[in-house]
Amino acid sequence: MGRKGERPTSRPAGELVLEKFSFADLDENEVLVEPIYGCWEGNMSHAVDRSPIDICRARGEPRVVLGNSGVVRVLRTGSAVTTRREGDVCLFVGTFDADEFGYMKGAHGYDSPNTVGFLAKTTKLHVSTLHKLPENSRFSLRQWAAFSLRYLTAWSNWHVALGALRLQLSEQDLPVPHVWGWGGGTTLAELSLARLQGCAATMITGSHVEAIQAKGITALDRHKLGILDFDERRFGTEDDYRQQYLAGEKQFLREVKAITGRGVSIFVDLIGSPVHRMTLKSLARQAVITTAGWKLGMLTPVNRAVECLSRHVHVFTHYVRASEAAPAIAFAELHGWMPEDRSPVYRWDDIPTLVTDYRDNKIASYYPLFEVAAP
Secondary structure (H helix, E strand, C coil): CECCCCCCCCCCCCCCCCCCCCCCCCCCCEEEEEEEEEECCHHHHHHHHCCCCCHHHHHCCCECCCCCCEEEEEEEECCCCCCCCCCCEEEECCCCCECCCCCECCCCCCCCCCCCCCCCCCEEEEHHHEEECCCCCCCCHHHHHHHHHHHHHHHHHHHHHHHHHHHHCCCCCCCCCEEEEECCHHHHHHHHHHHHCCCEEEEEECCCHHHHHCCCCEEEEHHHCCCCCCCHHHHHHCHHHHHHHHHHHHHHHHHHHHHHCCCEEEEECCCCHHHHHHHHHHEEEEEEEEECCCCCCCCCCCCHHHHHHCCCEEEECCCCCHHHHHHHHHHHHHHCCCCCCCCCEECHHHHHHHHHHHHCCCCCCCCCEEECCCC
8 A cells, every 4th residue: 555645646645556576585583384274454554544543654564465364374484483384374473662661652554663464365474473373273263364453453352352351340240241343344343352251242233133132142232222423513402413313312212221120230332432321321330441453533532420439440452462362362262262263254456345345334244354375
């Protein structure tokens, strides 16, 4: 993806361009790999749209190769690499650009400088980012590619959110927490994890109802609930919109009370600004609102007094800690915590179509895949 104003100047900002791309030879702890399957992630669309940041400008680079989720095959190893060898098939866990505790600062193939993502035929990675998949895994490489980013993000976020809830309400106090979330691939992963750990889970969605219900999660069709997105300007100036929104809010909160009794215990909100008001009103006392993203808005104002009096905990996480990846992979293999093997796979030449289909919500899966090299 080239930056507007850089060569070639005739192309619009954010267009994917097929061209040759070179990088330096391997350092001693790096590995040359070919991506097999990649998963198109929200951060990739953010990069193409140049929102919320222009990553080319942020990285100080005229063009960037996107992609930070998938499975890869090792082609060659650096001189000091002993844990991986040619032919190994590995899950990518992108936490190399991390702080001293192993929490990610910059994302490979996104805002981390000098990284070449999975839209390249070959790229190089630090060996620490490659986790060899379980021997004779019962899951396909396509499923592991879909698992790579969204499921690992959900794993880390869930453990912080559940820990925050349990600091105030023990299992004896609240044996079955009600966990809700707004539709999306990471949310589905997190709610299915909550379900596996004994919680009651509900997802508000406009699609993929069968996939949600197959995981034991209650699916609420947001199209039948009226207007749920809050627009402060319209709320203050348009009577019709204000009445419609308040009616939708009233209906939604009736659903919350009917299903939970006391309110939502943990609300997974990766959407942001438009649904934040509704999310907060849905919470029980001693509840948690948790996020690992900001799909539709980064600024979410709160009434601090109300949140204090209700003893609400606000959790913010980003991707996964390096040390959490191996336990997440092992749990997934043992308990079947994995996306279904139904995601569409776009061929290499069809990736521009994938970009458009994702933007236009034409993909019948939360986990659209692209194939770079033959499995």
